Amino acid sequence: MTIPLRAPRDIAAPGTGRVGDSPLRPDGTLKVKGEFAYSSDLWMDGMLWGATLRSPHPRARIVSIDIAEALAHPGVHAVLTHEDVPGRKHYGLDHTWDQPVLAIGEVRHQGEPIALVAADHPETARRAMDKIRIEWEVLEPLVDARRAAFDPAYPQVQERKNPARHQPVRVGDVARAKQEAEVVVTGVYEVGIQDQAFLGPESGLAVPAEDGGVDLYVATQWMHNDLKQIAPCLGLPEEKIRMTLSGVGGAFGGREDLSMQIHAAMLALRTGRPVKMVYNRHESFFGHVHRHPAQMRYEYGATRDGKILYADVEIILDGGAYTSATLNVVGNAASLGVGPYEIPNIKIDAYGVYTNNPPCGAMRGFGAVQACFAYESMMDKLAAACGLDPVTIRQINACKQGSKLATGQVIEAPLPMAEMLQTARELPLPPPLDPTDLRNLPGGASQTTHGEGVRRGIGYGVGIKNICFSEGFDDYSTARVRLEVIGGEATALVHTAAAEVGQGLVTIEAQIARTELGVDRVVIHPADNRVGDAGSSSASRQSYMTGGAVKVACEAVRERVFELVPVRLGRTYPDLSLEGGKVVSASAGVLASIEDVLGEEVIEETREFHHHPTTGMDPVTGQGSTHTQLAMCVHRAVVDVDVELGLVKVVELAAVQDVGKVINRVSVEGQIHGGSAQGLGLAVMEEIVVTGGKVRNPSFTDYLIPTVLDMPPMRLEILENADPRAPYGLRGVGEPPTLSSTPAIVAAIRDATGLDLNRVPVRPEHITSPAAP
Amino acid sequence: MDFLRPTTWEEALAAKADQPEAMPIQGGTDVMVEINFDVHRPPALLDLGRVPELFTWEQVDGVYRVGAGVPYVRIIEELGEALPGLAQAARTVGSPQIRNRGTVGGNLGAASPAGDSHPPLLAAGAMIEVESRDRGVRMIPAHEFYVGVKKSALEPDELIRAFWTKPASGPQYFSKVGTRNAMVIAVCSFAIALHPEERRVGTGIGSAAPTPRRAPAAEEFLAAELDWDAPLDPAVVRRFEELAAQAASPIDDVRGTADYRRHAISVMARRTLTWAWNDYLRRRAA
């Protein structure tokens, strides 16, 4: 097997940090110096460049495709359409198999792939692509999510019929509670389409192999699940496809679906040459799914003193043309539709629908993010109606250990929500505005104000997120750990298929191996499919699941080291441990160095780690013990709003998050900072703007993400209330802050302006002329 | 694609005259983006990065003549005192990297309605010096330079040599609305320059019309109504902001609505006039 240039290699984890320390990341220095090899940096002599022809229309019939002229273009080696897909013509998540590898006779969203070109230069490939002639019959796009959910006369988008999923939740007797409520508040909320906006575009290299298979170097979140879709489409057995994770430039859910994997492999198999594909920024906006936009209607009834009696909720999530992660997004929105509040009577209906809008799927906090904006907005509304402050209303209704979620699931681990809110409230507030430095003001260096029109507001948000996969899914992980003496030093090699997407998984894999094996030197093997499934780098689950797998594999290796002790030392000890490079007996002290006990021996163990089982949601009542773990973040946001121009400066975001156990403090803080920033983006700027199914801002010129002047300093309170079922007691960290920062910021803007603000992102014109949509 | 690399201004003019379809490239912060996005496929690039004249500025009879290739970072550092409005605008352009490479010449060459140099150049009454090998130098007033959406008065065989502007004789301000606190294209912008010696106020509006433009009626109104020896009359400010907003003819687009832009122009007109006037009175008192 020829290895491409800049393919991933074994990498030594720097430092000696154990669990709880903050050693440097193995990839950190390389990334800072610009030397890290991302999947777009892969290179192989003789490789061709692939390009994808995409639909300009959100909905159209393809009357004919003529590739002759493109094929004749000098330098072109292949032009492929759906007819050339060797195996199954569709792929898709969750066994839905509804997404064509290449469009067959019709397109259902703007940017849908239609044909592939391989050429000896990317520019040649693009020019040849322009020579593919398509005769279109353009159709009126189906873009009304509400009609898609409820109107049986609305035309179907694809063979799987609308709605993609309807998940009800029924608790108690809402009709009766409506009679009893003393205070009733209603709200209609909307969440725009957010994009993951990862910086590393979809890219990778496919190398045809001698056995008729293919070696794929790709940036993905879950190699084994990719493989389950790639293999049937290529008509190859899984063993003939060797996947290696290449440098991933961010993911946030946007790499759970396939992008260029099958396409590059098809071109490589057809041409017999390595084929590289790299999307540019514009194409990337069409190359992956986004966060589902949501339309939500909420009604809460409560007693006059603020105890919620019922929640009546409708959530519509627009998934676009294909299923992707919609089924699970709906599951999260339904099960977490009212968040971490004790509510005796609940009626939730969550719908996921197909339309010709941009395809939506997984993004950090999916389903839960949309619902959190609505239920937290409702808590503020209820507080106002009851004459209570936003913290008190939340404390009155807060869940705690032993409480039940809307699904009836009992919260088994500690959940000190009321105390977390109290902590957030009591954190010192930032100093008042200092208008002498423009950068402190809304508008920043653009100098829209010297302080005029600026009002301060404070808001709170609480979010609860399911960690790991839910609804009965056994998303196990696998780790292989090898211990041997290399160059005189005991060295652990950790090998998993888990995707390092920038979250720092490889750092903590090394920390766990050092902790369990008592060694300093740990080498991380590139993630590939020569080891078992690790599940996805999503649902904030890899520290829990792959961290857990590395832990149990290390424990197995350790047992084998202990088995060597009688061989080497001539007697047995009942109370062994590995610490500081030594084999230690609690009773007899240090026995020997690990190196001396190991000798020439190479110990290798592979273990799977499974979380405790969950159940599905009852299709009628939504009841079930569906979630593996729950994690919470509380935000307090302080904003300055220029009420005349509608510009916002988030002054401070304070977060209180329970992480169970800090495995790596710097990583934990980074996740909370990053998650909060992404929530800030959704609150005030990030939106894919769509008209008639067409994206109007597919670039970083107009799809804005927060800069350092938008994201304020954060005050963090990190709690460690262990979850007894999780390895080391840890909880997933990445998603919860993404939920709660959005509603906290919007609540603060409401506090500053007195406006309703029922839609995110809040745009300046929503503040300056609130009647405008 | 040919890559032409003149090393003198004469060579550059000759190259442009011989191959008018060659696209000049200075900092490249517009050109390279457009090439990447396949907006343009020029047959040749004319690299001005080695033409030393473009990187200098000088004072000629008291007027600043600033080479088209002087990057924003140097406008801020070297000309911030003399040309405060332009320097403020320069501070809002992109990121440090863009300010290191991007130039006023390139901003003029692109002639985007959203270009941040334009409002302060308009308000200050700058002249653009352009030149061709065969027809020599033309001096174009800034307000005649922008002729359409991303269209300037530049002829195909001409290059921009410099812009000319007097040092500020009174306070100047630039203000730009964007939906992010840094690194953002203007939703709309406004510049003001007080010319106390002429008892005149210059204005410039960005991103609220097909071209950058002045607000002539607002300028005339102030010339007639401002009492240069008194605090600002709120009624005058109100009328000024109305006239400024009326000068705009904005559209709805993905960055903002026409209504919002009109509203924001009026707020910025009010605020910048107030800041400038307060500075003016303070300086006079001192």
Ligand SMILES: Cc1cc2nc3c(=O)[nH]c(=O)nc-3n(C[C@H](O)[C@H](O)[C@H](O)COP(=O)(O)OP(=O)(O)OC[C@H]3O[C@@H](n4cnc5c(N)ncnc54)[C@H](O)[C@@H]3O)c2cc1C
């Ligand atoms: C990330 C990013 C952020 C940006 N943010 C801003 C912003 O906030 N505000 C803003 O106004 N702009 C912004 N821009 C656009 C750009 O940086 C500016 O327009 C800049 O002034 C262009 O200068 P340049 O020297 O890089 O021009 P180039 O890209 O080199 O040229 C731009 C145009 O001018 C022509 N040209 C250049 N020099 C001459 C000459 N001497 N004679 C004739 N024609 C010439 C070129 O042919 C081309 O058409 C941004 C760009 C990027 C990539």
